[in-house]
Amino acid sequence: MLTIGKRDASGTTAGEADHEPRVAIGEEDGVLGCAFSGIWTTRTVALIDTDMRKIEKRSGFKTLALDLSNIEKMDTAGAWLIDRLVSAFEKKGVKIQLQGQSEIASILLDAVGEAVRRESESGPVRPPNIIIRTLEAVGRRVYEMRDDFLASMNILGATIRGAQMKLGRGHAVNPAAIFNQIDRMGVGAIPVVVLMSAIVGAIVAQQGAYQLSYFGADIFVVDLVGVLILRELGVLMTAIMIAGRSGSAITAEIGSMKMREEVDALKVIGLNPIGVLVFPRLVALVIALPCLTIIANFAALGGGILAAWLYSDIAPAAFIDRLRVAIDLSTIFSGLIKAPFMAMIIGTIASVEGMKVGGSAESLGQHVTASVVKSIFIVIILDGLFAVFYAAIEF
DSSP states (O other), X not given: OOOOOSBBTTOOBGGGOOSSOEEEEEEEXXXXXXXXXXXXXXXXXXXXXXXXXXXXXXXXXXXEEXXXXXXXXXXXXXXXXXXXXXXXXXXXXOEEEEESOOHHHHHHHHHHHHHHHHHHHHSOOOOSSHHHHHHHHHHHHHHHHHHHHHHHHHHXXXXXXXXXXXXXXXXXXXXXXXXXXXXXXXXXXXXXHHHHHHHHHHHHHHHHHHHHGXXXXXXXXXXXXXXXIIIIIHHHXXXXXXXXXXXXXXXXXXXXXXXXXXXXXXXXXXXOHIIIIIHHHHHHHHHHHHHHHHHHHHHHHHHHHHHHHHHHOOOHHHHHHHHHHHOOHHHHHHHHTHHHHHHHHHHHHHHHHHHTOOSSHHHHHHHHHHHHHHHHHHHHHHHHHHHHHHHHHTO
């Protein structure tokens, strides 16, 4: 049987022992023995940390025998210090023998060891080079896009199913909630949409008049403003403003309810959160965005008329007469057709991001930002796809 010496790592004799943590060490026949004593808690382990690190650096033996019978008190800090010693020698292939530990000490050591291993296993493993890391990031984004697409289809399907239900407060379709959302997302957005659209229309007309004046073709600024606003900029600018204004609001509202577990409460009382929270907002957006697009078109054309009058001396009456020749119904409807699709995208993405919010304010901020960025990005891509499609069918 190994006999452990009566001196600790710092040379203090056992007879002088007090409540401070101590370790007595001895080596015999390839076995290193360590006898722990004293109080091993958060307040005292700093006194023995240096000695424990010195023991971890020792080598030349095959077995490590630890005697915990003289430990008076131990918490997770003391257990972690002992577990660190055990882990250091296990990595060297040394056999570990524990003896004299109390039931509480055994539970603490097992819990601390399991937590340390779980943390080390769950920690991110850094790929060897930048190419692998880039491919890994791309792969993660692809899986995230797949999950977002499936969640969007779930919300879209539940919304379409909700449109087939009966009207009334006790059913999935609540007209009062829909009209309330139309008022907030549609009527409330009219001032900012009118202002921004008028400014954009005036800028397009001013820049067009400035460039076309070199060729003596000032009148064609009407064609430029009419076609560009009605086909592209009117609906696109409106969708971007709604994504930033209403899309972020939808994500914040649903996300805050998710944080306060109100979404779970709806499930508990037997209500479908998508039908209660998402359906009215999605329907309101589909109705409001085309109406706002019409208003934005008029505002942008008004700004264009004013700019053309000031920069090119084109009277409003002459502008309107030329506008009748420059555009037709296909020009007007080519922009309006996009509006419901953009509204569905904005509402769906905002709802998906809201449902993904966790329990912290940081998570809410991240998902609100992601909602706006993704909505604007996909709306612009959709506008480009429509442009290609219209060119293919000569619309």
